[in-house]
Amino acid sequence: MDDVAARKGRSKNRAGERAARIQDVARLAEVSTATVSRALATPERVSKEARARVLAAIARTGYVPNPAARSLRSQKTNMILVVLPDLANTFFSKILHGIEETLFAAGYGMIISDLDGSPAKEAHFAAFTAAGRVDGAILLNGHLFGQSRDGKGKPANITVPLVALCEAIPGADIPQIGIDNRAAARKMTEFLVSLGHKRIAYVSGPAANVLEKERFRGYRDALRAANLPFEQDLVIPGDYTLETGVAAGRQLIARANLPTAVFCTSDEMAIGLIRTLTLAGVNVPTEVSVAGFDDIEFAAAAEPALTTIHQPRRELGQAAAKVLIDLLNGRPSADRILLETALVKRDSVAPPR
Amino acid sequence: MDDVAARKGRSKNRAGERAARIQDVARLAEVSTATVSRALATPERVSKEARARVLAAIARTGYVPNPAARSLRSQKTNMILVVLPDLANTFFSKILHGIEETLFAAGYGMIISDLDGSPAKEAHFAAFTAAGRVDGAILLNGHLFGQSRDGKGKPANITVPLVALCEAIPGADIPQIGIDNRAAARKMTEFLVSLGHKRIAYVSGPAANVLEKERFRGYRDALRAANLPFEQDLVIPGDYTLETGVAAGRQLIARANLPTAVFCTSDEMAIGLIRTLTLAGVNVPTEVSVAGFDDIEFAAAAEPALTTIHQPRRELGQAAAKVLIDLLNGRPSADRILLETALVKRDSVAPPR
DNA sequence: TTGAAAGCGCTAACAC
């Protein structure tokens, strides 16, 4: 066993051998460390023979480059920060899946920061990013570091590329990846109209949310196009959670005349609403149609199965990661990508009686 | 602007200044870099005055230590690997949340590796971990690197501490964090028995799965304790997914005499099963009671709301992270932690007619 | 309690 290594506390495996370093590979392959490095980074600049010897030596030693050393020298971290408002929200899991697979394929690792409503945590990651401790970041939280959602406050001095995913960040000069929320909401409302619904309630998201603003516009677009009156009474506030869907359902039941359809701007709210209506003896969809938004996992398993707007979540994650990687490689990249949504017709929507 | 920094490509912020280094802080605080380092790592070994000056300098410069340099020197990465079989599975999101918050509080970052059924990916992360590129790992995938689920194969030569979460890894000499699956399954089965059910079907998980083996034992324990016969016919194979729940429902409907209760070993299967029964005109719970396992987000929102076993997912994540951190700090740590489950009574279970 | 200085493992500039 290598005394120096032992004294210095270098990582060793169970057999007591320290982890292989580039020197070990170089010695075994009978080349310099520079050639080993090049064989990995720019194989085309190394002779075939040398490359083969290096690869064989790597296989024999189980060498894995030390990311810390590599990062320190190259001033790149090969890490991307993904900023989420709430990791426990299941809406994000498929998106993360899409991000992760794309980053992995390009040699990047993913650090997840769940802000969890903590300003301290947000400040930490802002400083972390500002200090160049990641090569880039994907923001799913709807605002830049240092700013609030409405664009108030001075954005932090970040130099690494950023990408906004799902929730667009108005005014920020960074690529935005998402869906056309306005068009999607319009599409759903028009579908309800086409079935003959004339009084269509709207359960909103949080007022400050960009998604909400867009979806609300789409709803009004469709009403206007159909010459249907907009009734403020039919707009019920929500915040995308199941609980507000339940509350919206209670509000509705207490009314004299029910609308024939309700467009909920999230599936969770739709499911909560349906449950409340059903429990109160109001049948969905025969008495009231209910539409959702997102197409989460359980939309199809809900009872009745939810008619909703499908968001391509995995693809959204992939697209955001791809744009970021393009940016990091100096490749030109779209500054706005809108993926297609689909109206998924299931059982919670029917023509009015 | 610093010409050297510019030439070397050091990270700079928008104003063209490079990110602060320990040297900058030391100069400003009029101490050596060693003192700055100590002020951060071992504040008690630095004089009060020096510490105050250093902290002030850090605040002024916005200094964030370079993790690469720190890691290279200290041979610690401050990164923990979390190995998941499938990131898109929503069961994991709350667990990840618990892991992340605990790691963050202890100064560790979290790298997520979604194996996604790819042996290449698994090999990559195995080598990564073996080479000491993370300080530890939390395994949620039910096996060690290099082994299959049934313990076949030689485990990879990993030296960093590992922890198994949720799916215990039989034979592995690492701490195991989870729930008592056998007791929980027994508890649910006993509850069904206590209501008067005598023919209780069981929808299983994958046969090779440790969780499945334990839950099946618990089911049989309860039958035996109640002197109820075990009928092989009433065991329906599943794999925890919604689809197999639907398939189980179809199988059940095709039979002459339905059981009065069905214990599904996952909520997803229970939801799929309920849907299939309901669509076929079989009422849940009046004709057949259905129980689940896990208490996922939508268990409460299902129709009827699901009676199930609650797993404290966030706490499970926290506990696993805590054990790993203890291990990393050389503190003694339990080698087996079983968190309490709770039987949540909702509407999908009732006494038989 | 403090400072000087070595060196972690790698990449890239430079020389040949």
Next chain:
DNA sequence: GTGTTAGCGCTTTCAA
């Protein structure tokens, strides 16, 4: 196409 070598920013030993 390949080797030599400086140095990335930090922690830690050693000496004072």
